[in-house]
Amino acid sequence: MKNEDLGPDSETLRFMTDELAPFTNNQGENDIWMTKVQKKISGCFRSFQGAQIFCRVRSYISTCRKHDIQPTDALRTLFTGRLPGFLARLESVLNSYLE
Numbered sequence: 001m002k003n004e005d006l007g008p009d010s011e012t013l014r015f016m017t018d019e020l021a022p023f024t025n026n027q028g029e030n031d032i033w034m035t036k037v038q039k040k041i042s043g044c045f046r047s048f049q050g051a052q053i054f055c056r057v058r059s060y061i062s063t064c065r066k067h068d069i070q071p072t073d074a075l076r077t078l079f080t081g082r083l084p085g086f087l088a089r090l091e092s093v094l095n096s097y098l099e
Contacts, residue, residue, distance in 0.1 A: 027066075031058075031059075031062050034058055035054070035055065035058065038054060060074065060078070061074060061075075064084055067084065067086045069084050069086075
C-alpha cells in the first residue's frame with residue numbers, strides 16, 4: 001500500500017518515513033490513564049478541587065517526562081521554588097512578549 005493511496009491528508013504511515021513520528025497515538029491515552037486508575041481505585045474524587053489538583057500534578061509530570069525530566073527531579077525542582085529549564089525558557093519568552 002502506498003502512502004499516496006491513503007489521500008493527501010492522511011498521516012497514517014508517517015512513522016515509516018519520519019523517525020520522530022510515534023508508531024501509535026498511545027501517548028494521549030497514557031496521559032489520561034492514571035486519572036481512570038485513580039477513579040477506579042477510590043471510586044471517585046472526594047471533591048472537584050481534589051480532581052483539579054490531581055490533574056494539574058499529572059499534567060506537570062507528563063509534560064516533564066516528554067522533556068526527558070524524571071518525575072522525582074521535576075517534583076524536587078518544583079518544591080524548591082524553581083521551574084524546570086523548558087518552563088523557565090517558556091516563561092521568559094512569554095514575559096518578553098507581554099512587555
